[in-house]
Amino acid sequence: MAEEKRSLTLNMGPQHPSTHGVLRLVLELDGEVVRRCEPVIGYLHTGIEKTAENLTYNQAVTVIDRMDYLSPLTNNLAYVLAVEKLLGITVPPRTRTIRVMFSELSRIASHLVWLGTAAMDMGAMSVFFYCFREREKILDLIEMTAGTRMNPSYFRVGGLLADLPDGFSDKLGALLDEFPTWLQNYRDLLGSNLLWVERLRGAAVISKEDALAYGLTGQTLRSTGVDLDLRKAQPYSGYEDFTFNVPVRQHGDAYDRYELRLEEMVESAGIVRQAIERLPDGPWHIDDWRIFPPDKHQHVERDMEALIYHFKLFTQGFKVPPGEAYQGVEGPRGEIGCYVVADGTARPMRVRVRAPSFYNLQSLPLMVKDRLIADLITAIGSIDIVLGDVDR
């Protein structure tokens, strides 16, 4: 008896645990094979770009934080550097180095979340607990410095929220000493696990040409043999002073991306160590009260003029001369860019954010076409999307 062959349309998400947030996929299945996959996004759209247009330049830092919530400090960095370009100011060396150090710490923290959740998608529960335990130690350092774990808004236009607290370098040093054991744990848990290796190898493949045409950046691009890393290619915030490698792979599959992220963590830890070892003394913010508030105890409480500057800055903000600037930084997921247009007032006229997850997710249908549905789960994990970054 001839049976009619029909495809099944399946809705996956937006609350599916392996979609890393609120991603919805409409799948057309032929048995277990995905014939068509259409991501439906926008569930987490909160209009951050619109909100930022209605805040002063310093207030906007706090909403920019909330896009890629796993690595808020790299979002901050892109935005702050773009505004500083418009103002034409350069920050002191100590500020630059601290910014680099925290960007790399948040890259490690973000990769740890990725590793834990991607392994959990494959059914490896325990990796998740190790990763989150160790990520918490990095978040402790961020909390110690900026006061909050998750959305610290630590980088400010012209400087930082505060200088490093007492005892910071000891705590960081202890963490860096531990770091190689963490990584060895993950490699022991996953690298020698046949299930993990077999499910990742050859899954979610994308070619070099497609990766470029789809605007992929970060590990997804570097897994295809393109060694574009903005920290090396177009250095910002003093990255040119640090020694580090940009690991590259050739196959463009999920296993390559896993290896790249592990190696990147090693490189990042190396950069953090270099930064703390040669952290320059000196001021940690620019000395211009029109842009950066005067110190409360040293000036505001003693000096009427400082009080006026302080008041004006927090009620009206500072004005930025008309112009436009774009700054792309290498975030944990790829190039995160901030395009700021100023019209001479104290509020940005336009803040456009180039979100790496938005572009990376766009290539998902291509990666999973005519593959098993199990490979789809691997693929979502391997491109490391954050839905807050996709939807903004």
Added chain:
Amino acid sequence: MTATGVSAALLEAFPDVQEEAASGHSLLVAPVERLVPLLEALKGDGYTLLVDIGMIDHWSQGRVPRFDLVYILRRPKSGEAVWVKVKVADGETPPSAISVFRGADWPEREIYDLFGISFQGHPNMARILMPEDWEGHPLRRDYPLVGTKPSPPLARE
């Protein structure tokens, strides 16, 4: 890093495209009808990575044409960037860049969704971030931040 910029031969082939001064990248201002051939030529010149497509609304300055459409491309080897800027009037339909960069699909949909500028030749010009039945385009400068209309009742009586 010394920026070598867009090749001179390419600029000669496009006499109606102006190169303007910019720091950190090359900036080309093109008329809208030359957009796709220009992107094609830049792709041939090594700018094979589509970084972003952005739009800026100059409504508050009362500028005509109202919008700036900006394409950012990169050379994957050196990371150097070129911007292609196109001025677009309200209601005008610029050509879609999908034929050159497949990745232009979603950003163009986003621009349609948030600014109300639709692209000619785009296969699926639908909203992407806002709900399908949303009225208006929120990133236009004349779209109010609050108080558009009361939220709809949760259930019909």
